[in-house]
Amino acid sequence: MTLLDSNTSIVVFHDAAVRRGGNLIWSNGTFSIPTGTISAIVGSNGAGKTTLLNVELGLLPLTQGEVMVLGKPAGVMNHSLGYVPQDYASDIDSNITAEQSVELGLYGSRFGWHRLTKKDKDKIHWALLHAGIADKAKYRLSEMSGGMRQRVAIAQALVAEPALLLLDEPMANLDIAGQRDLADTLSLINSELHVTIQIVAHDINVLLPILDGAIYLLDRHPHYSALSDVMDNDLLTHLYGTEVEVISTPQGEMFIRPDPAVRHHAPASHFHVPSSQQDPEYVMTSARKNNNE
Protein backbone atom coordinates (compact mmCIF):
# COMPACT_ATOMS: atom_id res chain seq x y z
CA MET A 1 0.00 0.00 0.00
CA THR A 2 1.35 3.40 -0.90
CA LEU A 3 1.41 6.46 1.26
CA LEU A 4 -0.86 8.22 -1.20
CA ASP A 5 -3.57 5.62 -0.61
CA SER A 6 -3.59 6.19 3.10
CA ASN A 7 -4.02 9.92 2.66
CA THR A 8 -7.06 9.71 0.44
CA SER A 9 -8.51 6.32 1.35
CA ILE A 10 -9.79 5.54 4.80
CA VAL A 11 -10.21 1.82 4.15
CA VAL A 12 -8.09 -0.22 1.73
CA PHE A 13 -8.80 -3.86 0.87
CA HIS A 14 -6.07 -5.78 -0.91
CA ASP A 15 -6.91 -9.26 -2.22
CA ALA A 16 -8.88 -9.89 0.97
CA ALA A 17 -10.70 -13.20 1.57
CA VAL A 18 -12.62 -14.58 4.57
CA ARG A 19 -13.68 -18.07 5.47
CA ARG A 20 -15.95 -19.01 8.35
CA GLY A 21 -16.23 -22.60 9.43
CA GLY A 22 -14.54 -23.77 6.24
CA ASN A 23 -16.96 -21.88 3.96
CA LEU A 24 -15.70 -19.11 1.77
CA ILE A 25 -17.72 -15.97 2.56
CA TRP A 26 -16.06 -13.74 -0.01
CA SER A 27 -12.67 -13.29 -1.69
CA ASN A 28 -10.63 -11.11 -4.07
CA GLY A 29 -11.63 -7.95 -2.23
CA THR A 30 -9.45 -5.22 -3.74
CA PHE A 31 -10.78 -1.70 -3.46
CA SER A 32 -10.40 1.44 -1.44
CA ILE A 33 -12.92 3.78 0.11
CA PRO A 34 -12.29 7.52 -0.20
CA THR A 35 -12.04 9.48 3.03
CA GLY A 36 -15.02 11.69 3.79
CA THR A 37 -17.61 9.70 1.88
CA ILE A 38 -20.82 7.97 2.83
CA SER A 39 -21.09 4.48 1.40
CA ALA A 40 -23.60 1.69 1.69
CA ILE A 41 -22.65 -1.94 2.07
CA VAL A 42 -25.16 -3.86 -0.02
CA GLY A 43 -25.73 -7.43 -1.05
CA SER A 44 -28.29 -10.17 -0.75
CA ASN A 45 -28.95 -12.01 2.51
CA GLY A 46 -25.97 -14.04 3.62
CA ALA A 47 -23.59 -12.31 1.22
CA GLY A 48 -21.33 -11.32 4.11
CA LYS A 49 -22.18 -7.67 4.78
CA THR A 50 -21.84 -7.93 8.55
CA THR A 51 -18.76 -10.10 8.03
CA LEU A 52 -17.26 -7.21 6.07
CA LEU A 53 -17.90 -4.86 9.01
CA ASN A 54 -16.33 -7.33 11.41
CA VAL A 55 -13.29 -7.59 9.16
CA GLU A 56 -12.89 -3.82 9.16
CA LEU A 57 -13.15 -3.89 12.96
CA GLY A 58 -10.45 -6.55 13.06
CA LEU A 59 -12.78 -8.97 14.86
CA LEU A 60 -12.57 -11.58 12.11
CA PRO A 61 -9.20 -12.69 10.72
CA LEU A 62 -8.66 -12.73 6.97
CA THR A 63 -7.69 -15.98 5.34
CA GLN A 64 -5.88 -14.07 2.63
CA GLY A 65 -4.79 -10.56 1.73
CA GLU A 66 -4.95 -7.49 3.94
CA VAL A 67 -7.34 -4.80 5.07
CA MET A 68 -5.97 -1.45 6.16
CA VAL A 69 -8.14 0.94 8.16
CA LEU A 70 -6.83 4.47 8.77
CA GLY A 71 -3.46 3.36 7.44
CA LYS A 72 -3.03 0.48 9.89
CA PRO A 73 -4.06 -3.19 9.75
CA ALA A 74 -7.74 -3.60 10.69
CA GLY A 75 -8.27 -3.63 14.46
CA VAL A 76 -5.34 -1.37 15.35
CA MET A 77 -7.16 1.95 15.00
CA ASN A 78 -10.44 0.87 16.62
CA HIS A 79 -10.32 3.80 19.06
CA SER A 80 -10.92 6.01 16.00
CA LEU A 81 -13.80 3.87 14.78
CA GLY A 82 -17.41 4.17 15.82
CA TYR A 83 -19.56 1.07 15.60
CA VAL A 84 -23.35 1.08 15.83
CA PRO A 85 -24.82 -2.43 16.06
CA GLN A 86 -28.18 -3.46 14.65
CA ASP A 87 -30.03 -3.69 17.97
CA TYR A 88 -28.07 -1.67 20.47
CA ALA A 89 -28.76 -2.77 24.06
CA SER A 90 -32.05 -4.31 22.93
CA ASP A 91 -32.34 -6.67 25.89
CA ILE A 92 -30.93 -4.35 28.52
CA ASP A 93 -31.42 -5.12 32.22
CA SER A 94 -29.25 -2.30 33.54
CA ASN A 95 -30.64 0.99 34.83
CA ILE A 96 -28.13 2.97 32.74
CA THR A 97 -29.34 6.20 31.14
CA ALA A 98 -28.63 7.58 27.68
CA GLU A 99 -25.96 10.00 28.86
CA GLN A 100 -24.31 7.38 31.08
CA SER A 101 -24.20 5.07 28.08
CA VAL A 102 -22.56 7.78 25.98
CA GLU A 103 -20.03 8.25 28.77
CA LEU A 104 -18.99 4.64 28.16
CA GLY A 105 -18.07 5.67 24.62
CA LEU A 106 -15.59 8.05 26.19
CA TYR A 107 -14.06 5.94 28.97
CA GLY A 108 -15.76 2.55 28.76
CA SER A 109 -12.73 0.76 27.40
CA ARG A 110 -10.31 2.26 29.93
CA PHE A 111 -9.42 0.50 33.14
CA GLY A 112 -9.04 2.31 36.43
CA TRP A 113 -10.63 5.38 37.87
CA HIS A 114 -11.64 8.39 35.79
CA ARG A 115 -13.42 11.43 37.08
CA LEU A 116 -15.78 13.05 34.64
CA THR A 117 -14.71 16.64 33.98
CA LYS A 118 -16.92 19.52 32.87
CA LYS A 119 -15.29 19.16 29.46
CA ASP A 120 -16.29 15.49 29.30
CA LYS A 121 -19.87 16.35 30.19
CA ASP A 122 -19.99 19.02 27.47
CA LYS A 123 -18.68 16.50 25.00
CA ILE A 124 -21.31 13.95 25.97
CA HIS A 125 -24.00 16.59 25.45
CA TRP A 126 -22.44 17.53 22.11
CA ALA A 127 -22.56 13.90 20.97
CA LEU A 128 -26.18 13.49 22.08
CA LEU A 129 -27.04 16.67 20.23
CA HIS A 130 -25.45 15.54 16.96
CA ALA A 131 -27.15 12.17 17.25
CA GLY A 132 -30.47 13.98 17.73
CA ILE A 133 -31.29 12.49 21.12
CA ALA A 134 -30.18 15.24 23.55
CA ASP A 135 -33.74 15.70 24.84
CA LYS A 136 -33.74 12.11 26.13
CA ALA A 137 -30.36 12.30 27.91
CA LYS A 138 -31.81 11.33 31.29
CA TYR A 139 -33.96 8.48 29.98
CA ARG A 140 -33.02 4.93 30.83
CA LEU A 141 -32.09 2.81 27.81
CA SER A 142 -34.62 0.27 29.05
CA GLU A 143 -37.39 2.88 28.64
CA MET A 144 -36.44 3.75 25.06
CA SER A 145 -37.63 2.49 21.71
CA GLY A 146 -35.26 0.74 19.33
CA GLY A 147 -34.91 3.89 17.24
CA MET A 148 -33.99 6.00 20.28
CA ARG A 149 -31.45 3.46 21.53
CA GLN A 150 -29.89 3.47 18.09
CA ARG A 151 -29.37 7.23 18.35
CA VAL A 152 -27.80 6.72 21.76
CA ALA A 153 -25.46 4.20 20.14
CA ILE A 154 -24.60 6.80 17.48
CA ALA A 155 -23.90 9.37 20.22
CA GLN A 156 -21.79 6.82 22.06
CA ALA A 157 -19.75 6.31 18.89
CA LEU A 158 -19.50 10.05 18.14
CA VAL A 159 -18.27 11.04 21.59
CA ALA A 160 -14.95 9.33 20.88
CA GLU A 161 -14.61 11.56 17.77
CA PRO A 162 -14.30 8.73 15.26
CA ALA A 163 -12.86 9.17 11.79
CA LEU A 164 -15.02 6.33 10.52
CA LEU A 165 -18.54 5.39 11.59
CA LEU A 166 -19.85 1.90 10.82
CA LEU A 167 -23.56 1.18 11.12
CA ASP A 168 -25.09 -2.28 10.84
CA GLU A 169 -28.58 -2.16 9.27
CA PRO A 170 -29.61 1.07 11.01
CA MET A 171 -32.79 1.40 8.94
CA ALA A 172 -34.10 -2.08 9.71
CA ASN A 173 -36.47 -1.19 12.56
CA LEU A 174 -37.45 2.36 11.63
CA ASP A 175 -40.62 3.67 10.04
CA ILE A 176 -40.42 5.86 6.94
CA ALA A 177 -40.14 9.11 8.87
CA GLY A 178 -37.53 7.57 11.14
CA GLN A 179 -35.50 6.35 8.16
CA ARG A 180 -35.49 9.80 6.56
CA ASP A 181 -34.61 11.49 9.85
CA LEU A 182 -31.73 9.12 10.39
CA ALA A 183 -30.46 9.65 6.84
CA ASP A 184 -30.49 13.41 7.50
CA THR A 185 -28.67 12.95 10.81
CA LEU A 186 -25.98 10.81 9.17
CA SER A 187 -25.62 13.31 6.35
CA LEU A 188 -25.02 16.12 8.86
CA ILE A 189 -22.53 14.03 10.82
CA ASN A 190 -20.67 13.45 7.56
CA SER A 191 -20.65 17.05 6.37
CA GLU A 192 -20.25 18.91 9.68
CA LEU A 193 -18.03 16.54 11.64
CA HIS A 194 -16.14 15.17 8.60
CA VAL A 195 -16.80 11.58 9.60
CA THR A 196 -16.57 8.91 6.90
CA ILE A 197 -19.62 6.66 7.13
CA GLN A 198 -20.40 3.11 6.05
CA ILE A 199 -23.92 1.76 6.33
CA VAL A 200 -24.96 -1.84 5.92
CA ALA A 201 -28.33 -1.70 4.17
CA HIS A 202 -30.81 -4.11 2.69
CA ASP A 203 -32.48 -1.43 0.68
CA ILE A 204 -30.66 1.70 -0.33
CA ASN A 205 -33.53 3.81 -1.66
CA VAL A 206 -33.85 5.92 1.46
CA LEU A 207 -30.07 6.38 1.53
CA LEU A 208 -29.63 7.30 -2.15
CA PRO A 209 -29.81 11.08 -1.55
CA ILE A 210 -26.84 10.96 0.85
CA LEU A 211 -24.67 8.20 -0.63
CA ASP A 212 -21.39 8.78 -2.45
CA GLY A 213 -20.79 5.13 -3.28
CA ALA A 214 -21.43 1.54 -2.33
CA ILE A 215 -19.55 -1.58 -1.44
CA TYR A 216 -21.46 -4.35 -3.10
CA LEU A 217 -21.01 -8.04 -2.56
CA LEU A 218 -21.47 -9.70 -5.90
CA ASP A 219 -20.79 -13.38 -6.61
CA ARG A 220 -18.77 -13.69 -3.40
CA HIS A 221 -16.51 -10.76 -4.20
CA PRO A 222 -16.71 -7.33 -2.57
CA HIS A 223 -16.35 -4.29 -4.86
CA TYR A 224 -16.57 -0.57 -4.36
CA SER A 225 -17.95 1.91 -6.87
CA ALA A 226 -19.11 5.48 -6.91
CA LEU A 227 -22.88 5.70 -6.73
CA SER A 228 -23.32 6.63 -10.41
CA ASP A 229 -21.70 3.34 -11.40
CA VAL A 230 -23.73 1.31 -8.94
CA MET A 231 -27.02 2.69 -10.24
CA ASP A 232 -27.06 0.33 -13.14
CA ASN A 233 -29.98 -1.93 -14.02
CA ASP A 234 -27.90 -4.96 -14.87
CA LEU A 235 -25.62 -4.67 -11.87
CA LEU A 236 -28.46 -4.23 -9.39
CA THR A 237 -30.50 -7.02 -10.96
CA HIS A 238 -27.51 -9.31 -10.60
CA LEU A 239 -26.87 -8.07 -7.08
CA TYR A 240 -30.37 -8.54 -5.72
CA GLY A 241 -31.10 -11.66 -7.77
CA THR A 242 -34.36 -10.15 -9.02
CA GLU A 243 -35.12 -7.81 -11.92
CA VAL A 244 -34.81 -4.22 -10.75
CA GLU A 245 -34.47 -0.95 -12.59
CA VAL A 246 -33.20 2.49 -11.73
CA ILE A 247 -35.65 5.34 -12.15
CA SER A 248 -34.80 9.02 -12.29
CA THR A 249 -37.54 11.49 -11.47
CA PRO A 250 -37.79 14.82 -13.25
CA GLN A 251 -36.65 16.40 -9.97
CA GLY A 252 -33.33 14.58 -10.33
CA GLU A 253 -34.04 12.01 -7.62
CA MET A 254 -33.13 8.42 -8.26
CA PHE A 255 -34.56 5.26 -6.85
CA ILE A 256 -34.53 1.56 -7.45
CA ARG A 257 -37.62 -0.51 -8.04
CA PRO A 258 -38.43 -3.95 -9.36
CA ASP A 259 -38.86 -3.95 -13.13
CA PRO A 260 -42.65 -3.91 -13.59
CA ALA A 261 -42.33 -5.66 -16.97
CA VAL A 262 -41.08 -8.83 -15.34
CA ARG A 263 -42.62 -8.56 -11.94
CA HIS A 264 -44.89 -11.56 -12.51
CA HIS A 265 -41.93 -13.78 -13.21
CA ALA A 266 -39.57 -12.40 -10.66
CA PRO A 267 -39.10 -14.33 -7.43
CA ALA A 268 -41.09 -13.06 -4.45
CA SER A 269 -39.84 -9.63 -3.60
CA HIS A 270 -40.64 -7.19 -0.86
CA PHE A 271 -41.29 -4.60 -3.53
CA HIS A 272 -44.77 -4.54 -4.89
CA VAL A 273 -45.85 -1.87 -7.29
CA PRO A 274 -49.39 -1.82 -8.68
CA SER A 275 -49.11 -1.74 -12.47
CA SER A 276 -51.93 0.78 -12.81
CA GLN A 277 -49.84 3.38 -10.99
CA GLN A 278 -46.75 4.27 -12.97
CA ASP A 279 -46.30 7.80 -11.74
CA PRO A 280 -42.71 7.89 -10.39
CA GLU A 281 -43.64 9.90 -7.30
CA TYR A 282 -46.28 7.35 -6.36
CA VAL A 283 -43.93 4.46 -7.04
CA MET A 284 -41.26 6.00 -4.86
CA THR A 285 -43.47 6.39 -1.80
CA SER A 286 -45.01 3.04 -2.47
CA ALA A 287 -41.61 1.38 -2.59
CA ARG A 288 -40.57 3.09 0.61
CA LYS A 289 -43.69 1.99 2.36
CA ASN A 290 -43.22 -1.57 1.30
CA ASN A 291 -39.60 -1.64 2.31
CA ASN A 292 -40.67 -0.92 5.76
CA GLU A 293 -42.71 -4.05 6.17
Place this chain on the structure above:
Amino acid sequence: MNSTVAFTFDPNWQVILGSTFMVRAMIAGVLISLSAGVIGYFVIARKSTFAAHAVAHIGIPGATGAVLLGLPVSLGMGVFALAGSLVIGILGKKASKREVATGTILAFALGLGLMLARLSTAASQQLQSILFGSILTVTNSQLITFLIFDVLLLIITAVIYRPLLFTSVDEQVAQAKGLHTQALNLVFMALLAGSVTIAVQAVGTLLIFALLITPSASANAIARSPRSAILLSTVICFVSIMLGLLFSAMFPTPPSFAIVTVSTIIWCVTQVVTRSKR
Protein backbone atom coordinates in the same frame (compact mmCIF):
# COMPACT_ATOMS: atom_id res chain seq x y z
CA MET B 1 -40.68 -35.55 69.51
CA ASN B 2 -42.35 -32.29 70.27
CA SER B 3 -44.75 -31.40 67.52
CA THR B 4 -46.44 -28.37 69.11
CA VAL B 5 -45.86 -25.10 67.37
CA ALA B 6 -44.12 -22.61 69.64
CA PHE B 7 -43.95 -19.10 68.26
CA THR B 8 -43.46 -16.69 71.12
CA PHE B 9 -41.81 -13.34 71.61
CA ASP B 10 -38.48 -13.66 73.41
CA PRO B 11 -38.22 -10.91 76.09
CA ASN B 12 -34.44 -11.47 76.31
CA TRP B 13 -33.86 -10.40 72.70
CA GLN B 14 -31.58 -7.53 73.74
CA VAL B 15 -29.30 -9.96 75.55
CA ILE B 16 -29.25 -12.21 72.49
CA LEU B 17 -28.39 -9.25 70.24
CA GLY B 18 -25.39 -8.42 72.43
CA SER B 19 -23.99 -11.94 72.45
CA THR B 20 -20.73 -12.76 70.69
CA PHE B 21 -22.29 -14.97 68.03
CA MET B 22 -24.77 -12.21 67.15
CA VAL B 23 -22.03 -9.59 66.90
CA ARG B 24 -20.05 -11.89 64.61
CA ALA B 25 -23.20 -12.43 62.53
CA MET B 26 -23.63 -8.67 62.18
CA ILE B 27 -20.02 -8.20 61.07
CA ALA B 28 -20.59 -11.03 58.56
CA GLY B 29 -23.68 -9.12 57.43
CA VAL B 30 -21.65 -6.02 56.67
CA LEU B 31 -19.02 -7.99 54.74
CA ILE B 32 -21.61 -10.00 52.80
CA SER B 33 -23.56 -6.84 51.89
CA LEU B 34 -20.45 -5.18 50.48
CA SER B 35 -19.79 -7.99 48.01
CA ALA B 36 -23.43 -8.79 47.24
CA GLY B 37 -24.25 -5.17 46.40
CA VAL B 38 -21.42 -4.85 43.90
CA ILE B 39 -21.81 -8.28 42.30
CA GLY B 40 -25.62 -8.28 42.32
CA TYR B 41 -25.81 -5.23 40.07
CA PHE B 42 -23.62 -6.83 37.44
CA VAL B 43 -25.32 -10.23 37.76
CA ILE B 44 -28.56 -8.54 36.70
CA ALA B 45 -26.98 -6.28 34.07
CA ARG B 46 -25.24 -9.30 32.55
CA LYS B 47 -28.38 -11.46 32.68
CA SER B 48 -26.53 -14.00 34.80
CA THR B 49 -29.09 -14.58 37.55
CA PHE B 50 -29.50 -18.23 36.63
CA ALA B 51 -25.73 -18.60 36.54
CA ALA B 52 -25.49 -17.11 40.05
CA HIS B 53 -28.14 -19.51 41.31
CA ALA B 54 -26.35 -22.42 39.64
CA VAL B 55 -22.91 -21.47 40.98
CA ALA B 56 -24.27 -21.71 44.54
CA HIS B 57 -25.60 -25.20 43.91
CA ILE B 58 -22.45 -26.35 42.16
CA GLY B 59 -20.68 -25.48 45.41
CA ILE B 60 -22.71 -28.03 47.39
CA PRO B 61 -20.70 -31.17 46.54
CA GLY B 62 -17.57 -29.16 47.31
CA ALA B 63 -18.97 -28.28 50.71
CA THR B 64 -20.13 -31.78 51.66
CA GLY B 65 -16.95 -33.26 50.19
CA ALA B 66 -14.88 -30.91 52.34
CA VAL B 67 -16.67 -32.15 55.47
CA LEU B 68 -15.80 -35.75 54.49
CA LEU B 69 -12.16 -34.81 54.15
CA GLY B 70 -12.15 -32.73 57.32
CA LEU B 71 -11.51 -29.49 55.42
CA PRO B 72 -13.28 -26.15 55.96
CA VAL B 73 -16.73 -26.13 54.38
CA SER B 74 -16.17 -22.68 52.80
CA LEU B 75 -12.99 -23.89 51.13
CA GLY B 76 -14.71 -26.82 49.42
CA MET B 77 -17.66 -24.64 48.52
CA GLY B 78 -15.38 -21.90 47.13
CA VAL B 79 -13.28 -24.25 44.99
CA PHE B 80 -16.32 -25.91 43.41
CA ALA B 81 -18.14 -22.62 42.94
CA LEU B 82 -15.06 -21.15 41.24
CA ALA B 83 -14.64 -24.14 38.93
CA GLY B 84 -18.36 -24.10 38.11
CA SER B 85 -18.46 -20.37 37.46
CA LEU B 86 -15.45 -20.53 35.14
CA VAL B 87 -17.05 -23.35 33.16
CA ILE B 88 -20.25 -21.31 32.85
CA GLY B 89 -18.13 -18.30 31.89
CA ILE B 90 -16.45 -20.27 29.10
CA LEU B 91 -19.90 -21.23 27.78
CA GLY B 92 -20.27 -17.53 26.90
CA LYS B 93 -22.27 -14.55 28.08
CA LYS B 94 -25.32 -15.30 25.96
CA ALA B 95 -27.72 -16.83 28.45
CA SER B 96 -29.75 -18.68 25.84
CA LYS B 97 -26.69 -20.60 24.70
CA ARG B 98 -25.66 -21.79 28.10
CA GLU B 99 -28.80 -22.27 30.16
CA VAL B 100 -29.34 -25.92 29.33
CA ALA B 101 -25.68 -26.73 29.99
CA THR B 102 -25.73 -24.75 33.23
CA GLY B 103 -28.92 -26.39 34.44
CA THR B 104 -27.59 -29.84 33.66
CA ILE B 105 -24.37 -29.23 35.58
CA LEU B 106 -26.45 -27.74 38.44
CA ALA B 107 -28.62 -30.85 38.75
CA PHE B 108 -25.66 -33.20 38.58
CA ALA B 109 -23.76 -31.20 41.21
CA LEU B 110 -26.75 -31.22 43.54
CA GLY B 111 -27.03 -34.99 43.18
CA LEU B 112 -23.33 -35.42 43.82
CA GLY B 113 -23.62 -33.20 46.91
CA LEU B 114 -26.38 -35.44 48.27
CA MET B 115 -24.32 -38.56 47.52
CA LEU B 116 -21.28 -37.17 49.37
CA ALA B 117 -23.47 -36.10 52.29
CA ARG B 118 -24.76 -39.67 52.64
CA LEU B 119 -21.22 -40.97 53.10
CA SER B 120 -20.87 -39.57 56.61
CA THR B 121 -23.14 -38.37 59.37
CA ALA B 122 -21.03 -35.24 59.83
CA ALA B 123 -21.58 -34.29 56.22
CA SER B 124 -25.31 -34.97 56.31
CA GLN B 125 -25.59 -32.86 59.46
CA GLN B 126 -23.85 -30.04 57.61
CA LEU B 127 -26.14 -30.32 54.61
CA GLN B 128 -28.96 -28.32 56.16
CA SER B 129 -26.73 -25.36 57.02
CA ILE B 130 -25.25 -25.49 53.52
CA LEU B 131 -28.70 -25.39 51.97
CA PHE B 132 -30.25 -22.82 54.32
CA GLY B 133 -27.30 -20.98 55.82
CA SER B 134 -26.03 -20.60 59.38
CA ILE B 135 -24.99 -17.01 59.89
CA LEU B 136 -25.02 -17.47 63.69
CA THR B 137 -22.19 -20.00 63.55
CA VAL B 138 -19.77 -17.86 61.56
CA THR B 139 -16.24 -17.99 63.03
CA ASN B 140 -13.56 -15.34 63.40
CA SER B 141 -11.35 -16.96 60.79
CA GLN B 142 -14.27 -16.95 58.35
CA LEU B 143 -14.77 -13.24 59.01
CA ILE B 144 -11.12 -12.60 58.18
CA THR B 145 -11.52 -14.57 54.93
CA PHE B 146 -14.63 -12.55 54.07
CA LEU B 147 -12.75 -9.31 54.74
CA ILE B 148 -9.82 -10.30 52.53
CA PHE B 149 -12.19 -11.28 49.73
CA ASP B 150 -14.14 -8.02 50.05
CA VAL B 151 -10.95 -5.94 49.80
CA LEU B 152 -9.88 -7.90 46.71
CA LEU B 153 -13.34 -7.61 45.19
CA LEU B 154 -13.54 -3.85 45.73
CA ILE B 155 -10.06 -3.24 44.31
CA ILE B 156 -10.64 -5.42 41.24
CA THR B 157 -14.09 -3.94 40.63
CA ALA B 158 -12.75 -0.39 40.93
CA VAL B 159 -10.17 -1.20 38.23
CA ILE B 160 -12.50 -3.01 35.79
CA TYR B 161 -15.69 -1.06 36.61
CA ARG B 162 -16.19 0.81 33.33
CA PRO B 163 -15.12 -1.96 30.94
CA LEU B 164 -17.28 -4.42 32.88
CA LEU B 165 -20.25 -2.06 32.63
CA PHE B 166 -19.50 -1.44 28.94
CA THR B 167 -19.57 -5.17 28.15
CA SER B 168 -22.71 -5.58 30.27
CA VAL B 169 -24.62 -2.93 28.30
CA ASP B 170 -23.64 -4.08 24.81
CA GLU B 171 -21.02 -6.73 24.29
CA GLN B 172 -20.70 -6.14 20.52
CA VAL B 173 -19.85 -2.46 20.87
CA ALA B 174 -17.42 -3.13 23.69
CA GLN B 175 -15.71 -5.76 21.57
CA ALA B 176 -15.51 -3.36 18.62
CA LYS B 177 -13.81 -0.87 20.95
CA GLY B 178 -11.09 -3.46 21.57
CA LEU B 179 -12.19 -4.87 24.94
CA HIS B 180 -11.45 -8.52 25.60
CA THR B 181 -15.00 -9.41 26.58
CA GLN B 182 -14.35 -13.07 27.34
CA ALA B 183 -11.48 -12.31 29.73
CA LEU B 184 -13.64 -9.74 31.52
CA ASN B 185 -16.44 -12.26 31.76
CA LEU B 186 -14.17 -14.84 33.40
CA VAL B 187 -12.90 -12.28 35.93
CA PHE B 188 -16.50 -11.41 36.71
CA MET B 189 -17.50 -15.07 37.09
CA ALA B 190 -14.60 -15.63 39.50
CA LEU B 191 -15.75 -12.67 41.61
CA LEU B 192 -19.28 -14.07 41.49
CA ALA B 193 -18.04 -17.42 42.83
CA GLY B 194 -16.38 -15.64 45.76
CA SER B 195 -19.44 -13.56 46.55
CA VAL B 196 -21.70 -16.60 46.39
CA THR B 197 -19.40 -18.55 48.70
CA ILE B 198 -19.52 -15.93 51.43
CA ALA B 199 -23.21 -15.09 51.01
CA VAL B 200 -24.08 -18.79 51.36
CA GLN B 201 -22.95 -18.53 54.99
CA ALA B 202 -25.87 -16.19 55.67
CA VAL B 203 -28.80 -17.73 53.83
CA GLY B 204 -27.56 -20.96 52.24
CA THR B 205 -27.45 -22.04 48.63
CA LEU B 206 -31.21 -22.35 48.21
CA LEU B 207 -32.07 -18.83 49.37
CA ILE B 208 -29.07 -17.01 47.93
CA PHE B 209 -31.11 -15.39 45.18
CA ALA B 210 -32.87 -13.23 47.77
CA LEU B 211 -29.60 -11.87 49.12
CA LEU B 212 -27.40 -11.61 46.04
CA ILE B 213 -29.91 -10.55 43.40
CA THR B 214 -33.17 -9.33 44.95
CA PRO B 215 -31.61 -6.26 46.69
CA SER B 216 -29.98 -5.25 43.40
CA ALA B 217 -33.27 -5.64 41.56
CA SER B 218 -34.89 -3.37 44.17
CA ALA B 219 -32.08 -0.82 43.83
CA ASN B 220 -32.24 -0.97 40.02
CA ALA B 221 -35.87 0.06 40.11
CA ILE B 222 -35.10 3.23 42.07
CA ALA B 223 -31.51 4.36 41.46
CA ARG B 224 -30.70 6.66 38.54
CA SER B 225 -27.18 5.43 37.80
CA PRO B 226 -25.22 2.18 37.99
CA ARG B 227 -23.04 3.54 40.79
CA SER B 228 -25.97 4.62 42.95
CA ALA B 229 -27.71 1.30 42.27
CA ILE B 230 -24.65 -0.54 43.59
CA LEU B 231 -24.56 1.63 46.73
CA LEU B 232 -28.28 1.28 47.31
CA SER B 233 -28.30 -2.48 46.83
CA THR B 234 -25.47 -2.76 49.38
CA VAL B 235 -27.61 -0.77 51.82
CA ILE B 236 -30.73 -2.86 51.12
CA CYS B 237 -28.75 -6.08 51.55
CA PHE B 238 -27.33 -4.77 54.84
CA VAL B 239 -30.75 -3.68 56.12
CA SER B 240 -32.21 -7.08 55.19
CA ILE B 241 -29.55 -8.94 57.17
CA MET B 242 -29.74 -6.63 60.19
CA LEU B 243 -33.53 -6.62 60.42
CA GLY B 244 -33.48 -10.36 59.82
CA LEU B 245 -31.09 -10.88 62.71
CA LEU B 246 -33.14 -8.58 64.94
CA PHE B 247 -36.33 -10.44 64.09
CA SER B 248 -34.73 -13.82 64.69
CA ALA B 249 -33.55 -12.61 68.11
CA MET B 250 -37.05 -11.54 69.06
CA PHE B 251 -38.94 -14.51 67.68
CA PRO B 252 -38.04 -18.16 67.22
CA THR B 253 -37.42 -17.94 63.47
CA PRO B 254 -34.31 -18.99 61.59
CA PRO B 255 -32.30 -15.87 60.55
CA SER B 256 -32.28 -17.08 56.93
CA PHE B 257 -36.04 -16.90 56.78
CA ALA B 258 -36.20 -13.47 58.40
CA ILE B 259 -33.46 -12.06 56.12
CA VAL B 260 -35.09 -13.39 52.97
CA THR B 261 -38.47 -12.06 54.10
CA VAL B 262 -37.18 -8.51 54.61
CA SER B 263 -35.40 -8.60 51.24
CA THR B 264 -38.55 -9.84 49.52
CA ILE B 265 -40.78 -7.21 51.16
CA ILE B 266 -38.41 -4.41 50.09
CA TRP B 267 -38.45 -5.80 46.55
CA CYS B 268 -42.27 -5.92 46.50
CA VAL B 269 -42.46 -2.30 47.68
CA THR B 270 -40.02 -1.06 45.00
CA GLN B 271 -41.92 -2.91 42.30
CA VAL B 272 -45.26 -1.46 43.38
CA VAL B 273 -43.80 2.06 43.69
CA THR B 274 -42.16 2.02 40.24
CA ARG B 275 -45.21 0.48 38.57
CA SER B 276 -47.50 3.13 40.03
CA LYS B 277 -45.14 5.90 38.89
CA ARG B 278 -45.52 4.86 35.24
